[in-house]
Amino acid sequence: xxxxxxxCFAFGGPMLSVDDAVALIAARVTPVADTETVALSAAxxxxxxxxxxxxxxxxxxxxxxxDGYAVASRDLPVTEAxxxxxxxxxxxxxxxxxxxxxxxxxxxxxxxxxxxxxDTVFMQEDVQLDAEGRVVLPPGLKAGANVRPxxxxxxxxxxxxxxxxxxxxxxxxxxxxFGLTHVTVRxxxxxxxxxxxxEVVAPGASRGAAQLYDSNRAMLAALLRRLGxxxxxxxxxxxxxxxxxxxxxxxxxxxxxxxxxxxVSTGEEDHVRxxxxxxxxxVLWRMAIxxxxxxxxxxxxxxxxxxxxxxPVASYVTFVHVVQPAIAxxxxxxxxxxxxxxxxxxxxxxxKGGRRxxxxxxxxxxxxxxxxxxxxxxxxxxxxxxxxxTDGLVELSEDVTEVAPGDIVGFLAYATLT
Numbered sequence: 001x002x003x004x005x006x007x008c009f010a011f012g013g014p015m016l017s018v019d020d021a022v023a024l025i026a027a028r029v030t031p032v033a034d035t036e037t038v039a040l041s042a043a044x045x046x047x048x049x050x051x052x053x054x055x056x057x058x059x060x061x062x063x064x065x066x067d068g069y070a071v072a073s074r075d076l077p078v079t080e081a082x083x084x085x086x087x088x089x090x091x092x093x094x095x096x097x098x099x100x101x102x103x104x105x106x107x108x109x110x111x112x113x114x115x116x117x118x119d120t121v122f123m124q125e126d127v128q129l130d131a132e133g134r135v136v137l138p139p140g141l142k143a144g145a146n147v148r149p150x151x152x153x154x155x156x157x158x159x160x161x162x163x164x165x166x167x168x169x170x171x172x173x174x175x176x177x178f179g180l181t182h183v184t185v186r187x188x189x190x191x192x193x194x195x196x197x198x199e200v201v202a203p204g205a206s207r208g209a210a211q212l213y214d215s216n217r218a219m220l221a222a223l224l225r226r227l228g229x230x231x232x233x234x235x236x237x238x239x240x241x242x243x244x245x246x247x248x249x250x251x252x253x254x255x256x257x258x259x260x261x262x263x264v265s266t267g268e269e270d271h272v273r274x275x276x277x278x279x280x281x282x283v284l285w286r287m288a289i290x291x292x293x294x295x296x297x298x299x300x301x302x303x304x305x306x307x308x309x310x311x312p313v314a315s316y317v318t319f320v321h322v323v324q325p326a327i328a329x330x331x332x333x334x335x336x337x338x339x340x341x342x343x344x345x346x347x348x349x350x351x352k353g354g355r356r357x358x359x360x361x362x363x364x365x366x367x368x369x370x371x372x373x374x375x376x377x378x379x380x381x382x383x384x385x386x387x388x389x390t391d392g393l394v395e396l397s398e399d400v401t402e403v404a405p406g407d408i409v410g411f412l413a414y415a416t417l418t
Contacts, residue, residue, distance in 0.1 A: 017398065022325045022337070025325050029304065034186070038185055043185060045166065046185035047185055047186045050184050054154045054160045065110065068146065069122045071084060078139055082136070083134040090109070120146070121146035160174050191231055191257045191258070193260075194260055196260055197236070200262070201236070202214055202235065224327075241275050259308065260296075280301065284297035292309050295308065297322075341410065344366065345373055346375075348402075358396070359394040360386045360392075361373040361391065362390045373411055375394075391414065
């Protein structure tokens, strides 16, 4: 289990910016030490524990990039077409002919090894065959054209995939191209997940007239699993600071991270702060973010705790911008802030300076073909429909106070966030 000091997140400011919170997490969290070796077929989404060094060059041999005719550069036509005898044929996976004599060409196919003595390939659509079966080559082709040299992609001994990479299908492809069947990854991060409050009940349970079904826990569990975490679902803890403290202490003993939903505001029935402080150390209470200002961060017996707001939109937004970087740090990975795509605002909006805000929008094309962001018509952070009926979030930085129709704003698609 990751072991954090009680003051590892300590920060003296009254309200932390999103960037400062992420930087603090990256600087202070120690990755889990345990690793395991998994089959390459099961490696997608796992975090690489050590650099994968290329045991061979890619490609491992010089080959043709096209279907055509391989020749030596010394025989390239300069000012007028010339015909060369065809000395043989080599297909992908085949054996290249021996040394090719001067003024001869070899019929070759994409991926086939280059015959000895040849270094340039004419594309088949650029040549003709004459009545004698010779290939007629046009002038003007540069030496080395249409050839993929050995090691052109990755040299032997170079780093193919770096430690800390959360493996994607393309990373898996590189490792497979080296002929490797297994890879060493960090073990999965163990996350305890629980909801708080008497006002929520589990889906399928009997619901009182003043209660809601717990949607946050289902959403957060799905998000955590997408990040490759092992989720320990602790259910719902009611509005009881003592019971919550006991649940948090028990969770800290067997998990790297505890994620809670609800109970992090300042009301009399918000017990996460009191529960945390009775068994651990509270180090952050508020962030300069909307939706989601009340976010708790702390440490309990070496396990990190992040308490998210109860409103589902705020819970989603803070998960993306706080929990995801924490999981990356615990996994030994590098957190890369999602890149916002510039789009044109089709809405007006005002906000306070000094905090980052995320506006739910869907995209459409304007009459001129430019992508426009259309704001969801309602504001509430409790509106699940606003996450379902939009395409992503417009990110407004701390120094922005107003958006006018036609302004260029940064758009973050949900698909790039989770």
